[in-house]
Amino acid sequence: MTSEHYLAGLTAYRELFWPDFIERDGCVFLAFDEARYQEWLRTLEGDRARVEAMMNHRHIVDSLPQAVEEPSRDLVLAFGRLLREAWDAKLQRDFPDRKFVVSFPEDHSDDLIDYEVTFWQEHEAT
16 A cells, blocks of 8 residues: 555545534534535425434445455444544534534444434524
């Protein structure tokens, strides 16, 4: 592996584990697309917490290094827990006056692709 490949990998994992969050309309996102946001707002009847949860979810298996062809459940759980902890810490640091839920359910499926981590805010009722 060249140093450029190594640096690219480190940068990708820095962005995954310690993201630069994007604020929009009182919501916080990992990435933002206006059309997708408006579609989810309509579909979820303006429930911004659910919109955040949908737009911020990441499947653990899709986030693993490409070299991991057949991950074990233990690896998926360890990776998901680490990602949940990192996002929780970063959200608390970046938004100390807001309340977030960072979710990583661990016992909901036998299919590893179903394991995902996401976050949303506990929004005030409007």
